Amino acid sequence: MAAADKIRDGEILLEMKDVHMLFGKVIALAGVNLEIRKGEIHSVIGPNGAGKTVMMNIINGLYRPQQGEIFYKEKKINFLKPYERSKLGLARTFQKVEVFGGMTVLDNIRLGRHIHYKSGIFSGSWYFGKTAREENKHRAFIEEEIIDLLEIEQIRNKPVGMLPYGLQKRVELGRALALEPELLILDEPLAGLNLEEVEDMARFILDINEEKRWQVTCLLVEHDMGVVMDLSHRVFVLNFGNMIIDGTPKEVQNNPEVIKAYLGEDDLYSTRK
Amino acid sequence: MTTTFLPCGVYHENYIQDHAWWQTKFIKGKMLLLFFLLFILIPLLADTYILSICNQIGYTILGAIGVQLLIGYCGQLTLGHAAFVAVGAYTSTLLILEFPWPAILLNLGLAYPISIFIAGLMAGLWSVLFGLPSARVKGFYLILTSMAAQFIIVDFIITQYVSQIGGRGQAFSLPPGTIKLGPWLIDSDLKVYYLMILLCIICIVGVANIMRSRVGRAWVAIRDNDISAEVMGINVIKYKLLAFFYAGFIGGIAGSFWISNLAAISPEHFPWSWSLWLVGVILIGGVGSIHGTIFGALFMVLVMESLQLMVLPLADIYPKLLMDFLFIKEAAFGLAICMFLIFEPNGLAYRWWQTKNYFNLWPFSY
Numbered sequence: 001m002a003a004a005d006k007i008r009d010g011e012i013l014l015e016m017k018d019v020h021m022l023f024g025k026v027i028a029l030a031g032v033n034l035e036i037r038k039g040e041i042h043s044v045i046g047p048n049g050a051g052k053t054v055m056m057n058i059i060n061g062l063y064r065p066q067q068g069e070i071f072y073k074e075k076k077i078n079f080l081k082p083y084e085r086s087k088l089g090l091a092r093t094f095q096k097v098e099v100f101g102g103m104t105v106l107d108n109i110r111l112g113r114h115i116h117y118k119s120g121i122f123s124g125s126w127y128f129g130k131t132a133r134e135e136n137k138h139r140a141f142i143e144e145e146i147i148d149l150l151e152i153e154q155i156r157n158k159p160v161g162m163l164p165y166g167l168q169k170r171v172e173l174g175r176a177l178a179l180e181p182e183l184l185i186l187d188e189p190l191a192g193l194n195l196e197e198v199e200d201m202a203r204f205i206l207d208i209n210e211e212k213r214w215q216v217t218c219l220l221v222e223h224d225m226g227v228v229m230d231l232s233h234r235v236f237v238l239n240f241g242n243m244i245i246d247g248t249p250k251e252v253q254n255n256p257e258v259i260k261a262y263l264g265e266d267d268l269y270s271t272r273k
Numbered sequence: 274m275t276t277t278f279l280p281c282g283v284y285h286e287n288y289i290q291d292h293a294w295w296q297t298k299f300i301k302g303k304m305l306l307l308f309f310l311l312f313i314l315i316p317l318l319a320d321t322y323i324l325s326i327c328n329q330i331g332y333t334i335l336g337a338i339g340v341q342l343l344i345g346y347c348g349q350l351t352l353g354h355a356a357f358v359a360v361g362a363y364t365s366t367l368l369i370l371e372f373p374w375p376a377i378l379l380n381l382g383l384a385y386p387i388s389i390f391i392a393g394l395m396a397g398l399w400s401v402l403f404g405l406p407s408a409r410v411k412g413f414y415l416i417l418t419s420m421a422a423q424f425i426i427v428d429f430i431i432t433q434y435v436s437q438i439g440g441r442g443q444a445f446s447l448p449p450g451t452i453k454l455g456p457w458l459i460d461s462d463l464k465v466y467y468l469m470i471l472l473c474i475i476c477i478v479g480v481a482n483i484m485r486s487r488v489g490r491a492w493v494a495i496r497d498n499d500i501s502a503e504v505m506g507i508n509v510i511k512y513k514l515l516a517f518f519y520a521g522f523i524g525g526i527a528g529s530f531w532i533s534n535l536a537a538i539s540p541e542h543f544p545w546s547w548s549l550w551l552v553g554v555i556l557i558g559g560v561g562s563i564h565g566t567i568f569g570a571l572f573m574v575l576v577m578e579s580l581q582l583m584v585l586p587l588a589d590i591y592p593k594l595l596m597d598f599l600f601i602k603e604a605a606f607g608l609a610i611c612m613f614l615i616f617e618p619n620g621l622a623y624r625w626w627q628t629k630n631y632f633n634l635w636p637f638s639y
């Protein structure tokens with residue numbers, strides 16, 4: 001784990017400081033602190049309803065916390081809207097796939113690159129010249145970097161709403177990657193997939209994180225302990241709004257409180273059936 | 274409906290070909306035939322009655338494109354589009370009648386074309402104004418705010434104030450010779466027809482192009498999932514307002530075009546039922562499809578005309594029928610929409626797509 005130590009000394013990409021989030025009387029987050037360093041896969045685990053999705057929504061700006069601060073590359077981003085945060089290099093996938101069902105796979109991925117396109121209503125209506133060149137350039141990128149990587153050549157012209165769930169999740173990942181993010185939030189990317197699809201998806205996440213071309217920092221919310229412990233550099237354990245521990249997979253597995261929270265599952269590796 | 278199946282043996286070698294509209298020689302040939310029909314055959318063979326029907330179809334298309342863009346592509350329900358058509362018509366009329374045009378522009382026949390453009394801008398801005406609530410409300414509530422456009426713009430501002438300009442009373446008459454496009458005086462159904470074809474092509478091409486570029490994709494994304502769209506970097510409010518502007522702009526062009534076909538305009542030309550009618554056009558033609566807009570307009574105008582032709586002979590026997598025709602027409606309209614929603618919810622465009630693919634893939638259509 002020498003590589004992990006090196007990452008741990010690296011630059012802090014995202015920082016949450018004492019973040020509180022309440023929905024009426026429900027305390028979803030009660031003072032959460034999180035540091036994500038460049039290059040790592042940082043997982044967040046915890047039981048259902050622990051507040052993991054709320055945490056992700058706060059990071060990408062869908063929710064505003066009542067208290068606490070969020071920094072991205074040392075810049076405070078509390079008041080930035082989601083679309084402004086995406087321009088800083090933040091992308092995400094959702095727990096329940098949120099694709100554009102009526103658009104084709106290609107168009108979904110093209111839309112992921114929205115911030116890299118330039119054309120407006122006039123040049124778009126005219127199309128020839130500038131816009132045509134731009135479309136062509138990005139099409140090449142999408143084909144070579146994303147469609148190849150995710151192995152979705154066969155379905156590129158299919159409307160996403162018609163695809164099976166597993167492929168929709170893959171397209172959603174492709175769309176997020178198309179933004180060329182620095183920090184990628186993956187909210188339960190493996191939920192609802194079959195074994196083969198889980199293996200594929202885990203491999204994609206590893207590729208995205210490790211390949212020289214991408215080197216994307218990942219914030220991963222996942223229930224599959226086997227995958228979490230294998231992939232992550234660090235694991236953050238959340239229990240109903242409170243952090244239990246934030247450490248290496250080994251530290252987490254040996255933590256008595258974590259073991260208690262996952263009581264009855266003596267071996268964390270066996271949670272997947 | 275976005276997929277097209279290419280005939281066996283046709284492959285693309287680069288992305289430009291794959292993103293082109295007309296992907297095979299066969300389709301290019303068909304488009305040539307269509308142009309031949311539109312520019313040569315119809316003008317040559319059609320009498321004024323047929324031409325006037327064509328012009329009505331064109332006007333319906335121009336009006337419905339904006340509705341298609343808002344409802345079909347951007348998911349913003351609207352039921353007040355006739356108001357922006359009215360803004361265009363009145364802007365253009367007022368500019369032509371009241372504006373002190375420099376003599377050169379008048380001589381070159383540029384007054385009307387310039388007024389078309391300004392009418393588009395004006396209608397676009399009014400549309401944005403009434404699109405502002407879309408930042409906050411969706412669906413049913415947006416329908417109500419868009420209906421407000423109709424009542425405020427047409428029934429109040431235009432009827433009460435704009436119509437009084439120049440002290441002409443209710444209607445503005447457009448004397449012959451006022452509408453000139455370059456060297457051509459638009460004074461016959463045939464010339465109106467050519468103007469209609471020109472404007473329809475410009476607007477359809479513009480919309481088709483924008484829909485395959487950045488802005489159009491953002492609109493569809495907002496329609497399908499506005500939260501995802503925002504997270505992927507789209508300023509949702511800005512793009513919704515852009516959609517309202519673009520739709521209003523084309524609505525304004527529609528209105529501005531229609532005055533070339535009228536001897537006088539008055540607020541009654543832009544009733545609320547026209548807004549409803551335009552929504553019916555896209556429901557029947559197919560929501561979210563440019564073909565659908567065209568098919569819907571063809572269907573609506575042709576069916577209503579044939580209905581009229583059928584009623585006329587009967588009117589000798591039952592004179593009351595003629596008086597009630599308006600109601601018959603509206604009942605038929607309602608019936609047509611119900612039938613389509615039940616039996617062909619994807620609209621005529623879907624049928625077209627199926628038929629087309631059947632022939633493209635023939636004889637191996639599986």
Ligand SMILES: Nc1ncnc2c1ncn2[C@@H]1O[C@H](COP(=O)(O)OP(=O)(O)O)[C@@H](O)[C@H]1O
Pocket residue numbers: 023026027028046047048049050051052053054055
């Ligand atoms: N928009 C919301 N309004 C009210 N309560 C919410 C909202 N979003 C989440 N919550 C509550 O916050 C808690 C944490 O939810 P969530 O983050 O979705 O859990 P999970 O860790 O399973 O992703 C739950 O009790 C949930 O009911």
Ligand SMILES: [Mg+2]
Pocket residue numbers: 052053054095
């Ligand atoms: Mg969740």
